[in-house]
Amino acid sequence: MKRFNIGSQFKQVIPIVLGTALYAFGLLYFIIPNQLMEGGVTGVTVLLNYAFSIPPSLSTLILNIPLFFLGWKILGGRQIVYTGVGIGSLTFFLWLFEKLIDVGWIEPFTTEHDFILAALYAGVTLGGGLGIVFRFGGTTGGSDIVARIFNRKFGWSMGQVLLGIDILIIGLSLLYIPKEKILYTLVAVFIASKVIDFIQEGAYSARAFMIISDYAHEIAEIVTRDMERGVTIIPAIGAYSKQSKYVAYCVVSREEMRRLHQIVKSVDSKAFVIINDVHDVHGEGFREE
Structure with missing residues (x-):
């Protein structure tokens, strides 16, 4: 030791x-x-x-x-x-x-x-x-x-x-x-x-997508299958509508942004998408220590 x-x-x-x-x-x-x-x-x-x-x-x-x-x-x-x-x-x-x-x-x-x-x-x-x-x-x-x-x-x-x-x-x-x-x-x-x-x-720059959609599970399935990226499904409730929603959270590289956009729009053209900068990513599929 x-x-x-x-x-x-x-x-x-x-x-x-x-x-x-x-x-x-x-x-x-x-x-x-x-x-x-x-x-x-x-x-x-x-x-x-x-x-x-x-x-x-x-x-x-x-x-x-x-x-x-x-x-x-x-x-x-x-x-x-x-x-x-x-x-x-x-x-x-x-x-x-x-x-x-x-x-x-x-x-x-x-x-x-x-x-x-x-x-x-x-x-x-x-x-x-x-x-x-x-x-x-x-x-x-x-x-x-x-x-x-x-x-x-x-x-x-x-x-x-x-x-x-x-x-x-x-x-x-x-x-x-x-x-x-x-x-x-x-x-x-x-x-x-x-x-x-x-x-x-960190030198590595990625993007975090928060996708609010009635078809979050379908989007997550396609992203997992076609892009081989992990997706987290987060249950949520709309403050105005009081309706249950699901948020799909996914981190992708900058080169994969366009592909993820296409998947989201092809499944739900009315999906609400929030994109944040991610300056350092560690884990499977990204940088390892």
Whole structure:
């Protein structure tokens, strides 16, 4: 049992380390060379680098020490372990990439005109890194701790919380950064927030159908036979008519939507159909863990 737990924790830590590596790379390869900005504590470290040439690795470590203890108190012992891993690995990879850039082994991406390209790639790398860290239960310290607290307490999207914090911090940076660079930064922050939510919610996207019909059983039979999809029949009562109804609930991939529509209309053209987005599906016929 002990061996299993160690292996499980190891599998949890490795993606967090890889996520911080991707995040550190995006910061030093796209953000700082093009004098763009970032939000949260990382934005403060970027400003300190611009103003006083303080290495981001050093300022990241110093600024995250008090936030680490805040996370220890609120998020609990196990969560703070992953937070410590995130802070430590982020600091290490920032230091590593700083050294590789200094010796010329990595040439940062710089541009004088096409800043939108830098902003797009920065958003993808930063959001991808943070999304991986969040999906495996870690944080990189800073505003990530605040975002995870709001996610746990209120169920708010971590990407949206980070977006709000980042806009606030970046707005304050108008005192130091040209307006056009701030606008490009907002593009990067927006892309990053969408990538974070995409990774958090799952890459697989499906559709859930709720079909209210007097012929729900017939529809379910055809869907089960022809599409090989499971269907759940839910008894219901119309609030206005007071009549008994049945609701057929079925989850299908996006490619199967048209086929399911055709089946429903062929059986009952007056069926009431509700379609919802499903961002992550686990089980038979869909993705398995």
